[in-house]
Amino acid sequence: GQQLNQSPQSMFIQEGEDVSMNCTSSSIFNTWLWYKQDPGEGPVLLIALYKAGELTSNGRLTAQFGITRKDSFLNISASIPSDVGIYFCAGQRAGNNRKLIWGLGTSLAVNP
Amino acid sequence: GAGVSQSPSNKVTEKGKDVELRCDPISGHTALYWYRQSLGQGLEFLIYFQGNSAPDKSGLPSDRFSAERTGGSVSTLTIQRTQQEDSAVYLCASSFGGALDTEAFFGQGTRLTVV
Numbered sequence: 604g605q606q607l608n609q610s611p612q613s614m615f616i617q618e619g620e621d622v623s624m625n626c627t628s629s630s631i632f633n634t635w636l637w638y639k640q641d642p643g644e645g646p647v648l649l650i651a652l653y654k655a656g657e658l659t660s661n662g663r664l665t666a667q668f669g670i671t672r673k674d675s676f677l678n679i680s681a682s683i684p685s686d687v688g689i690y691f692c693a694g695q696r697a698g699n700n701r702k703l704i705w706g707l708g709t710s711l712a713v714n715p
Numbered sequence: 716g717a718g719v720s721q722s723p724s725n726k727v728t729e730k731g732k733d734v735e736l737r738c739d740p741i742s743g744h745t746a747l748y749w750y751r752q753s754l755g756q757g758l759e760f761l762i763y764f765q766g767n768s769a770p771d772k773s774g775l776p777s778d779r780f781s782a783e784r785t786g787g788s789v790s791t792l793t794i795q796r797t798q799q800e801d802s803a804v805y806l807c808a809s810s811f812g813g814a815l816d817t818e819a820f821f822g823q824g825t826r827l828t829v830v
Contacts, residue, residue, distance in 0.1 A: 606757075634817050636817070636818060636819075644823060644824075645719075645806050645808070645821030645822055645823050645824050646758075646806075646808075646821050647821070648818055648819075648820070651818050689755075691757070691758065693819070695817045701746065701765060701812055701813075701817060702748075702760075702763045702765070702771055703748070703810075703817060703819055705757065705758050705760070706757070707756075707757035708756075708757045708758075710755070
């Protein structure tokens with residue numbers, strides 16, 4: 604099935620470093636969502652973006668809806684050990700089909 | 716309930732047996748998804764229900780997999796004649812399903828082990 608191109612696939616960083624990950628698509632999207640999944644849990648929504656160019660922050664997290672509507676990025680500033688997990692992007696394509704399309708995830712490891 | 720509820724949380728079954736996994740979505744949510752996730756992997760889309768529309772079954776891996784959503788609420792994912800490769804975490808998510816309200820909320824998942 605269709606998936607978003609999410610990168611990087613994994614990251615290993617030192618505590619305190621900033622992190623950036625992104626998702627791209629060949630199609631135009633109306634919505635971009637960023638989720639985090641902790642081990643043994645379901646993904647939890649971090650940030651939702653509904654407008655091209657929108658830049659939204661949630662604590663140390665910042666996400667942007669690309670102006671082309673074909674990409675989005677998530678930044679994490681000053682990483683801490685509890686940021687460890689898998690981060691997923693998801694989006695809803697323009698058009699009548701409201702089914703969410705998902706990236707394959709970015710696995711983040713933080714060395715204290 | 717306040718969140719998406721899935722049951723059972725864990726299921727161990729013998730190869731060849733049928734299993735049923737249940738999902739209680741958030742009240743009022745018209746959209747419901749089933750995903751499968753292997754350890755450390757991404758979300759594999761299985762099926763999508765949206766209101767009264769015909770479900771999108773394009774992600775079901777074989778005809779051993781089926782899902783129903785009764786009364787627009789509770790959903791059951793059924794796997795017949797389970798195989799070892801069916802072992803995974805099965806996640807359910809629901810959302811309001813509106814054009815500007817697509818945020819999906821996940822349950823804790825059902826960990827299925829086929830032995």
